[in-house]
Amino acid sequence: xxxxxxxxxxxxxxxxxxxxxxxxxxxxxxxxxxxxxxxxxxxxxxxxxxxxxxxxxxxxxxxxxxxxxxxxxxxxxxxxxxxxxxxxxxxxxxxxxxxxxxxxxxxxxxxxxxxxxxxxxxxxxxxxxxxxxxxxxxxxxxxxxxxxxxxxxxxxxxxxxxxxxxxxxxxxxxxxxxxxxxxxxxxxxxxxxxxxxxxxxxxxxxxxxxxxxxxxxxxxxxxxxxxxxxxxxxxxxxxxxxxx
Amino acid sequence: xxxxxxxxxxxxxxxxxxxxxxxxxxxxxxxxxxxxxxxxxxxxxxxxxxxxxxxxxxxxxxxxxxxxxxxxxxxxxxxxxxxxxxxxxxxxxxxxxxxxxxxxxxxxxxxxx
Numbered sequence: 001x002x003x004x005x006x007x008x009x010x011x012x013x014x015x016x017x018x019x020x021x022x023x024x025x026x027x028x029x030x031x032x033x034x035x036x037x038x039x040x041x042x043x044x045x046x047x048x049x050x051x052x053x054x055x056x057x058x059x060x061x062x063x064x065x066x067x068x069x070x071x072x073x074x075x076x077x078x079x080x081x082x083x084x085x086x087x088x089x090x091x092x093x094x095x096x097x098x099x100x101x102x103x104x105x106x107x108x109x110x111x112x113x114x115x116x117x118x119x120x121x122x123x124x125x126x127x128x129x130x131x132x133x134x135x136x137x138x139x140x141x142x143x144x145x146x147x148x149x150x151x152x153x154x155x156x157x158x159x160x161x162x163x164x165x166x167x168x169x170x171x172x173x174x175x176x177x178x179x180x181x182x183x184x185x186x187x188x189x190x191x192x193x194x195x196x197x198x199x200x201x202x203x204x205x206x207x208x209x210x211x212x213x214x215x216x217x218x219x220x221x222x223x224x225x226x227x228x229x230x231x232x233x234x235x236x237x238x239x240x241x242x243x244x
Numbered sequence: 245x246x247x248x249x250x251x252x253x254x255x256x257x258x259x260x261x262x263x264x265x266x267x268x269x270x271x272x273x274x275x276x277x278x279x280x281x282x283x284x285x286x287x288x289x290x291x292x293x294x295x296x297x298x299x300x301x302x303x304x305x306x307x308x309x310x311x312x313x314x315x316x317x318x319x320x321x322x323x324x325x326x327x328x329x330x331x332x333x334x335x336x337x338x339x340x341x342x343x344x345x346x347x348x349x350x351x352x353x354x355x356x357x
Binding site: 006008011012016018025028029 | 264
């Protein structure tokens with residue numbers, strides 16, 4: 001009989017440990033969140049993202065509306081006197097420089113896509129993708145060749161546009177872009193094309209890794225305007241004459 | 245038959261009042277340890293029912309099972325293969341087998357009375 005009691009006692013002891021472990025496990029699952037809660041969180045985030053995207057679309061519409069109203073005011077003001085007319089022309093020029101105006105003109109359209117060369121095992125896959133640096137080089141080359149306006153996938157490059165790598169995508173004007181990248185540039189088509197196709201130039205170095213590049217000259221490119229917000233929080237212009 | 249339940253309740257109570265926390269990394273090890281303990285409990289009850297309970301076998305069985313399962317989990321982690329599934333599978337099968345034997349013993353005992 002003593003043996004049975006001992007056995008019961010031992011089993012009770014193991015059960016005691018089991019109970020403690022169960023509680024500890026239960027607690028850690030509750031604290032760290034199981035798979036179910038993470039799924040919920042993902043859904044929450046998805047709906048939040050949707051809301052923010054909708055909001056952004058609305059704000060974009062608002063911007064275009066406000067810009068339209070501004071043009072109306074300018075037009076009506078220019079009718080009043082010659083002075084405002086001259087000012088309006090000056091404003092137009094400044095807008096053009098800033099990239100806030102849509103426009104058309106001759107130029108080139110460059111399409112860049114990731115490599116379709118079959119990769120050997122062990123080779124660095126990064127070499128076969130388009131990076132922010134590659135796009136930056138192309139844009140830089142275009143401006144150097146006298147391009148007057150450049151856009152990437154509909155995002156106009158302005159003075160403070162960024163071209164930056166964000167995970168598998170590239171961000172331009174705070175908008176994520178994915179390949180294929182279509183770079184439009186307005187300028188002298190021949191000069192632009194030859195600047196890119198220069199021996200040892202940017203296109204040649206990209207084609208080594210099989211990145212697909214095509215350059216097309218076009219007579220009429222539609223260049224979008226920069227449609228993001230323009231804000232200056234820190235920059236303050238110095239008025240002429242104030243500077244010593 | 246009542247002692248294991250008392251032990252389990254005591255363990256749960258102590259666990260609730262003691263702030264034991266398991267980091268996420270050790271969660272798989274913990275689940276395997278729980279399974280090993282559960283297997284030992286069922287094995288022990290079965291042995292009692294069959295009147296073949298041996299303290300040494302019970303204790304060494306509990307620790308060696310838990311250790312091997314923990315080792316498999318660790319090794320599987322290193323190799324990137326979920327070997328600990330083997331332990332879970334073995335324990336699971338054995339728990340159900342033991343439960344079936346316990347059930348039969350109890351029913352026979354009750355019918356004899």
